[in-house]
Amino acid sequence: MAKSPGGGAGRQSIHDLKVRVKTARNRKHSSTIWLERQLNDPYVARAKAEGYKSRAAFKLIELNEKHHLLHPGNRVIDLGAAPGGWSQVAARETGSRESNPLVVGIDYIDMDPVPGVILLKQDFTEESAPANLIAALGGHKADLVMSDMAWPTTGHRPTDHLRIVSLVEIAADFAVQVLAPGGSFIAKVFQGGTEHELLAMLKRSFATTFHAKPPSSRKDSAETYLVAKGFRGDNRVIGGGD
Ligand SMILES: C[S@@+](CC[C@H](N)C(=O)[O-])C[C@H]1O[C@@H](n2cnc3c(N)ncnc32)[C@H](O)[C@@H]1O
Numbered sequence: 001m002a003k004s005p006g007g008g009a010g011r012q013s014i015h016d017l018k019v020r021v022k023t024a025r026n027r028k029h030s031s032t033i034w035l036e037r038q039l040n041d042p043y044v045a046r047a048k049a050e051g052y053k054s055r056a057a058f059k060l061i062e063l064n065e066k067h068h069l070l071h072p073g074n075r076v077i078d079l080g081a082a083p084g085g086w087s088q089v090a091a092r093e094t095g096s097r098e099s100n101p102l103v104v105g106i107d108y109i110d111m112d113p114v115p116g117v118i119l120l121k122q123d124f125t126e127e128s129a130p131a132n133l134i135a136a137l138g139g140h141k142a143d144l145v146m147s148d149m150a151w152p153t154t155g156h157r158p159t160d161h162l163r164i165v166s167l168v169e170i171a172a173d174f175a176v177q178v179l180a181p182g183g184s185f186i187a188k189v190f191q192g193g194t195e196h197e198l199l200a201m202l203k204r205s206f207a208t209t210f211h212a213k214p215p216s217s218r219k220d221s222a223e224t225y226l227v228a229k230g231f232r233g234d235n236r237v238i239g240g241g242d
Contacts, residue, residue, distance in 0.1 A: 043216050047085070053114070055216065056148060057085030059225070062214035067227055069184050070094060074102065075142045077133055077178065079124050079171050079187075080149030081105030084114040090146070091116040104136040124149065125167070130174050141180035147171040147187040164190050168226065169198060176205050181233030190222045202228045 038044050043055040052058075064070050070093035078087045087105045096102035096116040103116065108123040118136045122129050149171065151163045168187045175185040185206070189198075202209045207230025217223050 052085045052088060053083040053112075054085030057089050058216035059148075059214045060086045060089045060146070062216055063186060063212060063225060063227070064089070064093065066214075067212065067229070069144055069146075069186065069227075069229075071143070074144060075137055075140055075180075076103045076144045076146065077137065077142045078103060078105035078117075079145070079147035079174075080107055081114075081117075081119060082107035082109045082111045084111055084117070084119075086146060086148055087114045087117045087119070090144070104133055106133060124174075125170055130177070133174075134178060137178075141183070142175075142178050143180055143183045145171065145175035145179060145183070145185045150188060161190060164188075165198070172198060172202060172228075175228075176231070177235050179231040179235070181231060183231040185226075185228040185231070187226045188223055189226045191224055199226065202226070205232055205234060206230050207232065 041055065043058050047053075047055045047057060070076070070090060072093070072095045074094045076090040076094060076096075078090060081087050082105075084105070087103055090096070090103045091114060094102045098116055101116060101118050103114075104118045104120065105111075105114070106120040106122055106124050106129060108121065110121065111119050113119065120129075120132055120136060122132060147168065149167050151160070151167065153160045154163075168189050171187050172185060175183075179185065185202070189211070199209055199211075206228035209226070209228040211224045212227050213224045217225075
């Protein structure tokens, strides 16, 4: 059972939830469906009850329960951290404190503070972002680089696919530069071809690589997570061609 980060108001029975949303005249049908799904989503209810900033927190909790990615004392970099659910989970599992911060997050949107976490407001694809992250981690190598980043979708599927793939490649490239030997990398990807090339590249740098879809990731979403464990310690640019 997941532990609560902030001492939530107690568990609500998810079976009691069944909210129907009337279609308001000014609301699009798709928005009504989204709202109805949010209101009936047991993970949304659990996130609220247990004090998590996002339902996404459960994806990391489930990935960690199954694949043992977070350990006390680990240093963690959280790419695309807002609103902060993954950072909360990472801070709790590593024991990150304000006096000894072990978790650094980055996002280009504003975020409320997450106790024990250093948060940078910047686009990760900007040239100075990697150096800023490493500096925030006190120059230490990281044990886990995790990316839940996704660009806002354009609605044009091939464009959206290419955009997410390029984000993941940049994140993977960063990971192999900052990870300590034995470290791990996880990143949100979408099923659809190109990420298998990235997987092949990662296989050279990590002992094990695989895809994992945690139960809290919506079944109707193409989202899945790339997991690479056991970094071999060769801090080089994987996309650089060798
Ligand atoms: C799904 S949300 C992350 C949720 C987060 N894991 C949590 O548990 O709260 C994806 C985030 O990635 C951020 N993002 C997307 N592209 C980014 C980029 N290039 N640089 C920084 N953040 C980015 C978005 O602003 C968004 O907040």
